[in-house]
Amino acid sequence: MPRETMTIAQKVESIRILSPDGTVDKKLEPKLPDEDLLGLYKTMLSSRLFDERCFMLQRQGRIGTYGPTKGQEAASLGFAYCINNNDWFVPAFRETAAMLYRGWPMSTIMLWWGGHEIGATPPKGLNDLPICVPVSSQCQLAMGISWAQKLKKTKDVTLVFVGDGGTSEGDFHEAMNFAGVYKLPLVQVIQNNQWAISIPRHAQTASPTIAQKAIAYGFDAFQVDGNDILACIVAGQEAVKKAREGGGPTIIEAITYRLGVHTTADDPKKYRKDEEVKEWEPKDPLIRFKAYLEKKKLLTDAVETKLREEIRLKLDEATAVAEGYRASKTEFFEYVYAEMTPELRKQKAELEEYLAHGAKPSHANELSRV
Amino acid sequence: MPQMTMVQAINLAMKEAMREDPNVVVLGQDVGQDEGVFRVTEGLLKEFGPDRCIDTPLAEAAIAGGTIGMALAGMKPICEMQFDGFSYQSLHQIEGHARRFRNRTRGRLSVPMVMRFPYGGGIRAIEHHSEAPEATYAHWAGLKVVLPSSPRNARALLRAAILDPDPVIYMEPKAIYRAFREEVPEAPETMPIGKARIARAGKDMTIISYAASLRAALEAAETLEDEHRIDAEVIDLLSVSPLDSDTINASVRKTGRAVIVHEAPRHCSVSGEIVARIVEESLLYLEAPIKRVTGFDTAIPFFANELTYIPDAGRVVKAALETARF
Ligand SMILES: Cc1ncc(C[n+]2csc(CCOP(=O)(O)OP(=O)(O)O)c2C)c(N)n1
Ligand SMILES: [Mg+2]
Numbered sequence: 001m002p003r004e005t006m007t008i009a010q011k012v013e014s015i016r017i018l019s020p021d022g023t024v025d026k027k028l029e030p031k032l033p034d035e036d037l038l039g040l041y042k043t044m045l046s047s048r049l050f051d052e053r054c055f056m057l058q059r060q061g062r063i064g065t066y067g068p069t070k071g072q073e074a075a076s077l078g079f080a081y082c083i084n085n086n087d088w089f090v091p092a093f094r095e096t097a098a099m100l101y102r103g104w105p106m107s108t109i110m111l112w113w114g115g116h117e118i119g120a121t122p123p124k125g126l127n128d129l130p131i132c133v134p135v136s137s138q139c140q141l142a143m144g145i146s147w148a149q150k151l152k153k154t155k156d157v158t159l160v161f162v163g164d165g166g167t168s169e170g171d172f173h174e175a176m177n178f179a180g181v182y183k184l185p186l187v188q189v190i191q192n193n194q195w196a197i198s199i200p201r202h203a204q205t206a207s208p209t210i211a212q213k214a215i216a217y218g219f220d221a222f223q224v225d226g227n228d229i230l231a232c233i234v235a236g237q238e239a240v241k242k243a244r245e246g247g248g249p250t251i252i253e254a255i256t257y258r259l260g261v262h263t264t265a266d267d268p269k270k271y272r273k274d275e276e277v278k279e280w281e282p283k284d285p286l287i288r289f290k291a292y293l294e295k296k297k298l299l300t301d302a303v304e305t306k307l308r309e310e311i312r313l314k315l316d317e318a319t320a321v322a323e324g325y326r327a328s329k330t331e332f333f334e335y336v337y338a339e340m341t342p343e344l345r346k347q348k349a350e351l352e353e354y355l356a357h358g359a360k361p362s363h364a365n366e367l368s369r370v
Numbered sequence: 371m372p373q374m375t376m377v378q379a380i381n382l383a384m385k386e387a388m389r390e391d392p393n394v395v396v397l398g399q400d401v402g403q404d405e406g407v408f409r410v411t412e413g414l415l416k417e418f419g420p421d422r423c424i425d426t427p428l429a430e431a432a433i434a435g436g437t438i439g440m441a442l443a444g445m446k447p448i449c450e451m452q453f454d455g456f457s458y459q460s461l462h463q464i465e466g467h468a469r470r471f472r473n474r475t476r477g478r479l480s481v482p483m484v485m486r487f488p489y490g491g492g493i494r495a496i497e498h499h500s501e502a503p504e505a506t507y508a509h510w511a512g513l514k515v516v517l518p519s520s521p522r523n524a525r526a527l528l529r530a531a532i533l534d535p536d537p538v539i540y541m542e543p544k545a546i547y548r549a550f551r552e553e554v555p556e557a558p559e560t561m562p563i564g565k566a567r568i569a570r571a572g573k574d575m576t577i578i579s580y581a582a583s584l585r586a587a588l589e590a591a592e593t594l595e596d597e598h599r600i601d602a603e604v605i606d607l608l609s610v611s612p613l614d615s616d617t618i619n620a621s622v623r624k625t626g627r628a629v630i631v632h633e634a635p636r637h638c639s640v641s642g643e644i645v646a647r648i649v650e651e652s653l654l655y656l657e658a659p660i661k662r663v664t665g666f667d668t669a670i671p672f673f674a675n676e677l678t679y680i681p682d683a684g685r686v687v688k689a690a691l692e693t694a695r696f
């Protein structure tokens with residue numbers, strides 16, 4: 001047998017439609033209704049301002065550690081735009097823009113970062129999972145959800161997110177393998193923001209792209225400019241359509257950048273150069289989309305000012321709702337099982353008796369670093 | 371003698387071992403350039419280079435499995451799980467391999483590794499960052515499970531763990547990482563793994579605890595002395611596997627009363643094992659039922675309410691008084 005080079009049928013397509021200065025590739029430009037475009041911009045801006053608000057709340061000790069999404073708004077929102085409420089949405093933890101678009105109240109997301117279980121409670125009417133902390137574990141859940149969609153013969157799809165770092169976990173690999181084997185209606189977005197805390201993308205995998213991993217799982221992938229919301233939407237729509245029509249899963253690697261800290265407990269100066277951040281700042285997805293909308297005469301300074309004011313009021317309201325939230329100190333016993341066990345009832349009573357005597361738990365604290 | 375925090379003491383123990391033995395390496399997520407998310411590995415990359423202080427990709431099973439492989443091949447690796455809650459991602463390697471090799475090869479192969487991670491609640495961290503999984507690990511024969519309570523014993527026990535011929539799971543109570551300083555001797559020292567320490571001598575009752583909960587136990591002992599004239603002995607276990615039955619039983623035989631304190635949930639916990647060992651060996655010495663002050667049998671609440679869950683001195687005092695007045 002001679003040595004031969006194999007041809008592998010799967011492909012990776014790369015897409016960019018909006019360049020950093022807002023110039024659009026007319027041939028690739030999706031035809032989206034004006035009100036959708038403006039709505040998307042408003043969500044991106046809301047997410048950005050939400051970030052700023054949470055930063056302030058964290059600095060003032062009003063919420064805990066906060067993980068900003070600055071610079072990655074398009075790379076979550078663009079894909080969330082492509083699904084509807086019956087579809088499932090499975091976030092990691094840097095999908096604030098997508099969560100806002102899906103209809104998560106700002107106050108709920110704030111409550112999650114404020115250390116309340118109610119913040120992990122999806123709003124009624126949405127097929128959404130809450131923020132997922134164990135990196136990549138959500139990929140398995142999404143795989144299972146899309147499996148159920150297929151077995152139940154719905155026409156629904158599942159959209160799931162993971163970070164570049166998360167693709168190193170066994171969970172990611174296993175989920176993608178199953179998705180390929182069972183041809184599941186799954187769209188796996190990788191927000192490749194170049195860093196996993198201090199570990200740069202090149203130290204995470206020797207693979208030149210993350211998208212190409214799809215080839216080994218037996219399905220296609222896109223690599224898109226994740227700071228170009230139009231590219232995210234075009235790739236997302238194609239992947240969702242394929243999944244709905246029984247064509248199986250797609251990996252979409254969205255190339256983006258974490259402009260901010262990993263979380264408020266992180267000091268990026270220890271591991272990355274300011275120059276790198278400076279290089280990425282002009283590629284900010286908001287700048288680009290704004291320029292595009294201005295050229296289309298959909299956005300003016302006056303509209304921008306009005307939007308910002310509206311969002312500021314919503315943030316004030318959300319902050320008040322979040323800070324006004326009160327839960328009983330012993331309600332955590334009530335959600336272990338559908339019904340409390342006799343032992344749990346006993347433990348709850350024990351704690352209630354202790355608290356009733358005016359006890360205030362006192363502990364020495366260490367500053368959070370997560 | 372220098373004063374240091376637990377973070378500094380753990381860091382020192384790693385540096386000392388790395389200086390002495392080129393086979394000692396440290397690996398994990400963000401342990402190199404970032405020096406660990408809690409700065410526990412500060413200075414290691416600088417002093418020992420990237421072959422001995424290794425930043426890995428984000429995969430706990432690979433970190434643990436790779437560590438086991440290195441240990442099998444004659445190295446002395448120390449791997450870090452970034453948080454307690456993510457050590458679960460490595461369990462099939464630890465349970466299925468690390469703890470079994472000595473037994474299944476009749477001692478031909480062994481796994482002299484250390485897996486260390488920040489342990490427990492109390493720092494207002496998000497979900498999965500405040501877990502107390504010691505009972506899970508203690509259940510698996512072949513592993514040693516160590517939980518230091520102060521800078522000095524943290525350094526001595528980590529040294530012992532690194533020198534130990536078997537796999538040691540070393541849990542670092544993150545709530546007291548920087549809560550206080552303690553004098554640590556210039557020269558490296560070790561403490562035997564599996565031996566408890568009398569943290570406070572007393573004669574009226576025995577309070578048994580470990581890790582960050584020890585502080586609640588000691589604070590309670592002070593209150594009991596000052597306000598109730600009860601002289602409590604406080605035992606600091608330091609390791610929950612092996613468990614020092616002798617020290618526990620000797621104390622309980624003397625005092626006749628026992629209260630056990632830990633932040634992990636109660637069901638199938640270390641305190642359950644301690645109660646069993648007291649009952650098995652010292653039942654007729656008991657003057658009152660044994661009390662347990664622990665986390666509840668729920669998930670630890672999100673951080674806004676975590677201090678309701680973690681035992682504090684008040685709960686220990688209440689249980690101690692019930693025991694004393696029985
Ligand atoms: C299983 C697991 N291991 C470790 C962590 C701690 N941790 C939180 S985020 C993070 C880096 C994630 O990097 P990436 O997947 O690229 O997402 P990004 O933070 O860049 O959005 C790590 C190591 C975790 N949450 N889960
Ligand atoms: Mg990343």
